[in-house]
Amino acid sequence: MSNVLEVKELTKQYSKVLAADKVSFTIGEGEIFALIGPNGAGKTTTIRMISTLLTPTDGDAVVAGHSIIKEPAKVRECITYLPDEAGAYKNMTGLKYLRFMAGLFLSDIDALNAAVDRAKEICGLGDRLEDKIGSYSRGMIRKLLLARAVMTKPKLAILDEPTSGLDVINAIEIRKTIKTLAEKEKMSFLLSSHNMLEIEFVSDRVGIITGGHLMVTGSADELKERYNAKNLEEVFERVVIENEVH
Amino acid sequence: MKFINLLKKELSELINLQMILGLVVAMGIFMILGSIMDTTIDEAKEETTNVTIRLCDRDDTEYTQELIKSIKEDGNNVRLFDTDGDDYAAILKDNDIKDLIIIPEGFTAALESSKRPELITVSRMTSAATLSNLNVGTSSGLALIKDRIAADVAQKNGMSEQDYAIVENPVVVRDNTVVDDKSAEISPSDIMSKIAIQNAVMPIVVFVLIIMTSQMLMSAVANEKTDKTLETLLSAPVSRGAVIGAKMLAAAIIALINAGVYMFGFSFFVSGATDTVTEAAENLIASTMSVDEAINKLGLSLGGFDYFLIGLQLFFTIMICLSVSLILGALVNDTKNTQSMIMPIMMLAMVPYMISILADINALPGVLRYAVYAIPFTHTFMAIPNLMFGNRLIFFAGLIYQIIVFIVCIFFALRIFMSDKIFTIRLNFGQKSKYKARKRRQQKAEEQKK
Ligand SMILES: Nc1ncnc2c1ncn2[C@@H]1O[C@H](COP(=O)(O)OP(=O)(O)O)[C@@H](O)[C@H]1O
Numbered sequence: 001m002s003n004v005l006e007v008k009e010l011t012k013q014y015s016k017v018l019a020a021d022k023v024s025f026t027i028g029e030g031e032i033f034a035l036i037g038p039n040g041a042g043k044t045t046t047i048r049m050i051s052t053l054l055t056p057t058d059g060d061a062v063v064a065g066h067s068i069i070k071e072p073a074k075v076r077e078c079i080t081y082l083p084d085e086a087g088a089y090k091n092m093t094g095l096k097y098l099r100f101m102a103g104l105f106l107s108d109i110d111a112l113n114a115a116v117d118r119a120k121e122i123c124g125l126g127d128r129l130e131d132k133i134g135s136y137s138r139g140m141i142r143k144l145l146l147a148r149a150v151m152t153k154p155k156l157a158i159l160d161e162p163t164s165g166l167d168v169i170n171a172i173e174i175r176k177t178i179k180t181l182a183e184k185e186k187m188s189f190l191l192s193s194h195n196m197l198e199i200e201f202v203s204d205r206v207g208i209i210t211g212g213h214l215m216v217t218g219s220a221d222e223l224k225e226r227y228n229a230k231n232l233e234e235v236f237e238r239v240v241i242e243n244e245v246h
Numbered sequence: 247m248k249f250i251n252l253l254k255k256e257l258s259e260l261i262n263l264q265m266i267l268g269l270v271v272a273m274g275i276f277m278i279l280g281s282i283m284d285t286t287i288d289e290a291k292e293e294t295t296n297v298t299i300r301l302c303d304r305d306d307t308e309y310t311q312e313l314i315k316s317i318k319e320d321g322n323n324v325r326l327f328d329t330d331g332d333d334y335a336a337i338l339k340d341n342d343i344k345d346l347i348i349i350p351e352g353f354t355a356a357l358e359s360s361k362r363p364e365l366i367t368v369s370r371m372t373s374a375a376t377l378s379n380l381n382v383g384t385s386s387g388l389a390l391i392k393d394r395i396a397a398d399v400a401q402k403n404g405m406s407e408q409d410y411a412i413v414e415n416p417v418v419v420r421d422n423t424v425v426d427d428k429s430a431e432i433s434p435s436d437i438m439s440k441i442a443i444q445n446a447v448m449p450i451v452v453f454v455l456i457i458m459t460s461q462m463l464m465s466a467v468a469n470e471k472t473d474k475t476l477e478t479l480l481s482a483p484v485s486r487g488a489v490i491g492a493k494m495l496a497a498a499i500i501a502l503i504n505a506g507v508y509m510f511g512f513s514f515f516v517s518g519a520t521d522t523v524t525e526a527a528e529n530l531i532a533s534t535m536s537v538d539e540a541i542n543k544l545g546l547s548l549g550g551f552d553y554f555l556i557g558l559q560l561f562f563t564i565m566i567c568l569s570v571s572l573i574l575g576a577l578v579n580d581t582k583n584t585q586s587m588i589m590p591i592m593m594l595a596m597v598p599y600m601i602s603i604l605a606d607i608n609a610l611p612g613v614l615r616y617a618v619y620a621i622p623f624t625h626t627f628m629a630i631p632n633l634m635f636g637n638r639l640i641f642f643a644g645l646i647y648q649i650i651v652f653i654v655c656i657f658f659a660l661r662i663f664m665s666d667k668i669f670t671i672r673l674n675f676g677q678k679s680k681y682k683a684r685k686r687r688q689q690k691a692e693e694q695k696k
């Protein structure tokens with residue numbers, strides 16, 4: 001199986017903090033991979049490097065055959081990125097926002113219209129799309145932004161904390177949408193979450209990251225069995241303890 | 247295509263109800279001020295051309311009656327009032343007038359015994375505004391009475407008419423003004439009254455332009471940063487150059503529209519004032535040359551090339567604003583900071599603006615002058631006077647300095663935006679960083695877990 005993303009020893013040193021230390025993992029086609037770890041673990045830093053926003057101090061990542069260091073422009077054509085806690089232009093209507101963003105990815109007007117139609121369907125906001133984004137609730141904005149991120153059918157959609165700060169209903173809807181798109185359309189996802197329990201339901205494989213180190217990767221079941229744990233939170237606890245012993 | 251898409255978005259972000267309302271209000275204020283200016287000046291003019299002299303003759307002798315008659319016969323509009331007592335407020339109120347000249351009892355007697363006779367004037371003051379207190383009736387009435395008495399005294403003592411004319415107005419003054427190596431026969435104050443108001447327009451427009459452009463671009467960048475829409479934008483397949491370019495162009499377009507409206511409104515406001523003031527001035531010096539002619543002769547008028555140079559300098563001023571606000575906007579991590587971030591630019595514009603109104607910057611003492619020259623916007627405020635008064639060297643030095651400042655600023659701005667500094671740069675004014683706080687919280691949580 002060809003990999004959509006290959007992360008090779010990606011490292012980021014801020015002026016004082018080593019936020020990502022030789023992080024390596026891969027994501028296959030149609031796969032949902034989740035980086036999980038507590039706040040400040042280095043998830044956002046890793047994700048921003050893959051999204052070509054931050055320059056790695058060391059290492060590389062290859063997205064659909066393009067290096068984020070050598071061909072960042074090519075990489076940006078293959079990905080979409082949804083920042084954590086992201087907002088949208090408050091004075092625009094939802095529909096206008098979708099059209100604006102689609103215009104950045106697609107030049108062909110028919111393709112653009114098709115993408116917007118797709119987003120309309122996925123976000124499920126109906127007539128509210130005609131309203132200004134300033135009047136949207138947090139959950140509505142997140143749905144709009146998720147629809148925006150997947151409407152152009154990118155090879156890899158990168159979603160940082162897609163469900164954080166949402167109520168249970170909205171979180172479930174978002175997770176369902178992601179899962180459906182991966183299954184039906186073979187889209188690949190890179191997610192992150194600090195909520196280790198909920199992520200189990202949506203991801204095919206997870207990577208546990210803390211203090212900039214990616215400790216282990218594997219499917220939730222694999223990891224639970226390996227660490228003899230009931231859930232991923234327990235897995236995380238045992239991974240941390242194990243690494244302290246060494 | 248993508249650039250147009252970006253530009254359209256930036257423009258629609260900037261053009262909102264608030265901005266349009268602001269423009270309309272500014273326009274309205276200028277219009278109202280303009281028409282107030284117009285009517286007060288018209289009233290003042292009306293009063294000068296249609297003078298009513300209000301008199302009260304308490305002496306009531308043959309001499310005073312004759313005096314009043316001769317003033318009337320010269321075509322002056324004289325109204326006589328019958329009053330007594332010295333409650334002047336009541337007198338003005340009862341007769342519903344603003345001013346009155348009283349010829350007191352004993353006026354003729356004093357004259358006859360070669361003493362200086364007294365006249366009493368009463369004027370109502372209603373405000374501190376200069377134009378509304380203009381009291382032409384009293385002053386022309388006094389002048390006429392003095393004139394008559396002087397002529398009578400001269401005649402009584404056998405002075406010839408020519409001699410009396412000299413006594414009345416001993417010298418003829420011929421004013422000359424020199425600018426650089428040119429001179430014209432006109433008084434400096436006549437020239438000032440014409441160019442002062444014109445030159446007041448430019449600094450206001452420049453000031454508005456600087457503040458508006460900077461404010462708009464800065465908050466455009468800061469908002470995108472805090473909303474994280476900038477991350478979305480820069481991870482999309484568009485060049486960072488296009489994203490920044492669209493933002494800068496949109497801010498410049500809107501600022502220019504604003505400046506245009508202000509320029510129009512303000513010139514509307516001053517046009518009434520200048521016209522009437524110079525009209526009056528021209529009447530007085532009709533014998534020599536008109537103010538416009540004199541301005542041309544002195545080389546104070548600006549030609550096409552001068553306007554081109556002024557435009558060029560304005561362009562670089564805007565470019566400096568744009569590049570500086572890109573940097574300042576990138577430093578904002580919290581929308582609450584946006585307002586305070588405009589302060590540096592505000593100061594840089596305010597200082598030369600104030601000084602240019604109050605003093606000639608080129609004549610400031612050494613160190614202070616160079617300190618003011620070091621502020622790039624100074625040269626924009628000085629552009630017109632420098633070109634008018636032939637200080638071309640200072641003008642071009644200022645222009646070159648601005649271009650250098652622009653290159654330096656845009657260099658740093660692009661370094662921030664083209665690298666990942668746009669996401670990592672941060673200014674902490676002493677407060678603990680969000681990240682440190684978060685990290686500490688996380689450490690605590692982990693300790694509790696153990
Ligand atoms: N711009 C920055 N400058 C300095 N340190 C940073 C910056 N951004 C993040 N960090 C640090 O890097 C570490 C990882 O942060 P982050 O990647 O945001 O974690 P996560 O997304 O997992 O919560 C943290 O310790 C944080 O303090």
Ligand SMILES: [Mg+2]
Nearest residue numbers: 040043044084
């Ligand atoms: Mg994060």
